[in-house]
Amino acid sequence: MARLRGPDGCPWDREQTFDTIKRHTLEETYEVFDAIERRAWPELKDELGDLLLQVLFYAQMAADEGYFTIADVAENLNAKLVRRHPHIFGDVEARDAATVLKNWEQIKREEKAAAGAKTQDASLLGDIPRSMPALMEAGKLGSRAAKVGFDWPDVEGLFAKLDEEIGELRSEVEGTVPPGAVEEEMGDLLFTAVNLARHLKVDPEQALRAANAKFRRRFVAMESAAGGHEELAARTPDELEELWAKAKAGEADE
Numbered sequence: 001m002a003r004l005r006g007p008d009g010c011p012w013d014r015e016q017t018f019d020t021i022k023r024h025t026l027e028e029t030y031e032v033f034d035a036i037e038r039r040a041w042p043e044l045k046d047e048l049g050d051l052l053l054q055v056l057f058y059a060q061m062a063a064d065e066g067y068f069t070i071a072d073v074a075e076n077l078n079a080k081l082v083r084r085h086p087h088i089f090g091d092v093e094a095r096d097a098a099t100v101l102k103n104w105e106q107i108k109r110e111e112k113a114a115a116g117a118k119t120q121d122a123s124l125l126g127d128i129p130r131s132m133p134a135l136m137e138a139g140k141l142g143s144r145a146a147k148v149g150f151d152w153p154d155v156e157g158l159f160a161k162l163d164e165e166i167g168e169l170r171s172e173v174e175g176t177v178p179p180g181a182v183e184e185e186m187g188d189l190l191f192t193a194v195n196l197a198r199h200l201k202v203d204p205e206q207a208l209r210a211a212n213a214k215f216r217r218r219f220v221a222m223e224s225a226a227g228g229h230e231e232l233a234a235r236t237p238d239e240l241e242e243l244w245a246k247a248k249a250g251e252a253d254e
Contacts, residue, residue: 001053001060018061025054037209083107124148135204138194158196165189214251221247 004013028050035044059070084107087094094100108127124147128140145151152158169185197204222243226232235243 001056002063005060005064013057016057016061018058021054021057021061025051028054033209037206037213083111133205134190135194135208138191139198139204142191142195142198152195152199155196155199158192158199161192162189162196165192217251218244218247221250 001013004010006014028047032044032047032051035041035047055073056070059068059073063069082089084104086092086103086107087100092103094103112127125141125144128137128144130137132140142151152161165185165188169182169189172182172185194204197207222240223229223232225243225246226235232240232243
């Protein structure tokens with residue numbers, strides 16, 4: 001990586017910046033997810049290499065600017081793993097995962113205090129990045145708020161809230177509303193759905209990815225049954241619904 005970024009290195013690699021590489025990092029992360037979901041282990045090996053390249057790229061750019069090196073990254077990670085696992089590397093007892101997570105959060109707070117953070121004024125939500133995918137952020141916000149008891153007591157409460165949000169969204173759609181009102185209500189509905197998934201111990205990102213994959217399979221089956229997407233476009237709504245039902249039934253038979 002140092003050679004690629006060096007004076008006689010690759011023109012493309014030398015032109016890259018932290019900002020231009022970000023989108024590649026996101027793409028490579030999702031390609032890792034895809035390989036895992038398909039249990040494509042040889043591909044996963046390659047995809048993990050591509051993801052590791054992103055880390056090396058950022059570290060080399062940081063070294064070029066004099067910020068830190070890849071050795072600093074590894075050293076910091078090693079120290080953090082030891083520090084946050086006192087039940088392994090120290091004398092703290094933790095017999096279950098819940099205790100481990102509780103200790104982990106306490107250690108994180110102590111780390112911030114040691115770094116000079118104003119923990120007494122900081123929000124409980126302050127360290128949840130706004131830059132993460134919205135589904136993940138919503139889940140983390142709900143989970144963090146639940147730590148102080150601000151949460152729905154049970155799943156039934158969330159089902160009721162989901163019905164309420166659907167009603168509010170329908171009212172906005174059917175009425176004359178200011179710009180952004182429908183988007184806001186749609187956001188409230190999605191936020192509630194994510195927290196319902198949290199209570200059901202379902203990863204909403206993985207659930208949606210599975211639903212996307214299912215839609216892909218069934219739509220491809222519809223295209224195949226119709227003779228191609230151009231022929232599919234000529235079908236009536238009723239015919240399309242019939243093709244969808246057949247695709248769905250075909251999956252059930254398999």
